[in-house]
Amino acid sequence: MNDHQPNDEFDELMRRALHHEADRIEPADGLHEIQARVRNTRTPVNRRPWVVTAGAAVVGTAAAIGAFAVLNDDNRQAGDSEVAGAPSTTATATGAPQSATARPSATLPSTSASVSLPTDETPKAKPTEAGKLEPESSGAIPVYWLGETVGAATGPGVRLYRTFVPFKGRATYSAVQLMASGKSDDPDYSSPWIGAQVSEVRMSGSSIRVDFKSLPKTRLDPDVAQMALQQLVYTVQGASGTTVPVEVTLRGRPVQELFGVAIKQPLGRAQSLDVQAFIWITSPANGAVLKTPFKVAGIAAVNEAQLNWRITSDDSRRVLQEGVATTGEAFKLTPYSFVVAKLPAGRYTLEVFEVSAADGRLTSTDTKTLLVK
Template identity: 50%
Template sequence: MNDHGEDPFDELMRRSLAEEAGRIEPADGLHEIQARVRAQRAPVSRRPWVITTGAAVLGTAAAIGAFAVLNDNTKTADQPSVAGGPDTTTTASADPSTAPTLPPTPKPNPTKAVTLPPTVDPSDKTRALQEPEVKQKAVPIYWLGKVVGNKNGPDYRLYRTWQSINGRPAEEAVRLMTMSKVAGDPDYVSPWDGAAVNSVRYTDDLILVDFKQLPAATLEPDVADMAAQQLVYTVQGALQRTAPVQVTEQGRTPKTLFGVVDANQPLNKAQKADVQAMVWIETPENNQTVKQSFKVTGIASAFEAQVDWRATNLKTKVVVKNYTMAAEGQKFASYAFTPKLGAGEWLLEVYLTSPEDGRITDTDSKTIYVK
């Protein structure tokens, strides 16, 4: 017991320690306690035992605070750190109620297999298309005609007529082409006489013409080549296609056509200037009866577009002649004119003349009856 009575400083220290002990929370309050103690102390000299006791108490408080911090599992990230102390990193427990909802991971979608259309093999006859049937359709048919006047080219060239058909256009055109009498003109012939067509089919790249029977005749090479072009021009014209033509006989490819033309390969279309007649009459037809005001039409490849014509009365021998102009010169183009002829039987001739000497180079003719 102190002889001098209670020291006010000692009483103040006891109170402070008691208050601080009651307020201890699981946080580091050491610096805060020290700050309050220093603020309340009077500037008096300390006794040695007081200093020792105070240091021990403060050390105990610091230890308790440190223990509380190390074992605080309820501290969350939004609680502030103690002022004046070092930042303390803690791990917050995940709250399932506040966790963001992520979209479900999509399941892999297997790629669909793409089905491509089958490639048509031109050699596969079963995949070729057949023409639809039609009624009253005009189709072109080509014939061979002997060239009159021009000795610088082939002896025969192609002449075109038009025929109205019912059925499959190309198939019917080939069928008619195999009969020379259908041409209706003794100047036109067909080396395909006696052949019998079976079918005409096509793909994008090939036209397939199958015959029940092919011609047995053997021709001179130039004529055989022209006969092959007769078929190509007729079929392509009726189909309105430009693909090459493969000829078969009862489904089999023959070695040759007319004993000369290689039939193992498809036949390609030759240039018009190499095979077509340089001039021909399309209307009127041979042996046709016409009125006195009739029109003549045809095709010509004429120098400077001039096309000459003449009509001879077969009874009176009267000759009427003149010329007309084709739509274009030096290329195959249409022409037309209207002759003035009296009643009777006439031989109508359309021809081209040489610009060098005026001789007739190419001609076509029709016998007509004017009434």
Template identity: 35%
Template sequence: MTFPRTLAATGAVLALGVLAGCGDDEPTDKPTPSAATSDVATDSGSATASATGMPSDEASAVPAYYVGTTPQGDRLYREFIQVAGADRLVATAAAITSGDPVDPDYRTLWPKGRFASVTRTADAIEVGLSGDAWLTPGSLQPAQAKLAVQQLVYSLQGVIGERLPVRVTYDGQPATTLLGVPVGDGLTAAPELDVLALVNITEPAEGSVVSGTFTASGRASSFEATVPWELQDSSGKVVLESSAMADGWTDKLYPWTAEVDASELPPGSYTFVARTDDPSGGEGGGPTEDTKRITIK
């Protein structure tokens, strides 16, 4: 899996203004295939953070959730980013608020701004607001504000590998809203099928260089667990196609994997496409899909 972009400590500081400790369960290694297909990082082989919570100079992969268009409306897609020399919670929050995903099909709903702090406690993730602008939705519609909040919740929970609630503070006191969404005792992750895109590619990553036979993987909730995929050349012509089987499909997104034999294709630019199966023939709005632009050498 190729990770084409690394967030350095300076970028995280510019976006958030602080470096904050994020606890002792955050993964520090690039995700293995088993970890990459989970919506939270659960790689049992990952190293734990130091007792001081200081950032590491060694690059590590963390999940960030961005918004993409689907037949069901805007949904969240996951993209792994590399973080070096910065606290992973801080850098992930900076990534989703800066709105600079690697995949050009993704975007963020967050208004420009920064968090004052992002920390992990024993029973929650706490984000501190640097001003009162994010207490209200601003120009966001209610549905957009709710999805933006889920961007934050899914991303931060994915970094630590636990479904801890996200609490919000402003001026040292608990905030009652974030982007106009009630915080209550803490923001929690909405059901996957309500907010996540129904198919997501983990490998190959956007901009990957592959050769021979490569492994494609991701997560999906697709009819009868069937995940059709295809490889298109630079003209959009389909040069390979098949399907993968996910581990399930009815109640959440499940991992899927496919072996793609590109050994007989000429070198060049290609697009890997994975989509949900659509037995209705498009009557329900059509399949959800995710695409990754890759190079075959």
């Protein structure tokens, strides 16, 4: 792992889980070739198409304006199970404090909630010190991506998903660079930051300044644009192990507009249940080569702490296994796991999803492509 020790119990939980599950997977020679062949030759089963492209993103008008609440600088990292509860104080997406908001006790936050653009009443950020570069290290860093919210008829249509990526160098710089490359191991995840070129990342006690040589000129729907901003914030804070706001500069100058929307800086972090996916598969990774039986693990915030899963053969399109799993607690991002029994060698799609109690729709689906030896 890297030399950074994030104040993120959730990230630490994930790292331990990844180490544990890695011991169960037997990689084969030519793994990258196999993964590429799997992705290039298979026809997806209920795979999510990427909905944030330059052409599609400009279609439609902004939904009714709501508000993201952003965690105060209280050492609770994005994705921490504590984040599901209301902090004592919250802040707007630009870092301005406001009164605490209570979490719903019976239902998940609506995916139709949209975000509010900063207003002139938002206090301007105080000037920050120049900051310093991170020390070099190596290990695995969290990188956030956007993925489609399956089954949601309203709202931005995308939420944040996280993967861990190996790196060597400066952790936060590397994480932003990977995010901007758009090269996720899971084809369901992508990034509207493609084309951005990172110059440097500097740390100070009050903020993290990310300076770019160039930034995307893509214009997005305002709600999707705010998700893209949160993608940057979560990636920077996750990699740096901090909860301080993020400042974006272009060749040293503060940025006032991104993805076609005005922004107020520094950028604060929205609460996890407002922006993160409700169901993640964290192990095995997409494209994993393994033997059965194997364990599936992840994080979810679901109704009545229950979710569903199934294994579909990519060759026959038949569902070979399915079942129900439970999380530690309803309506909070808590771990789940289950075991997939014996399967013949072949290519498979693993799906984990929630069945809507209202109309039986499959919602919040996350999928992984697997190769069983």
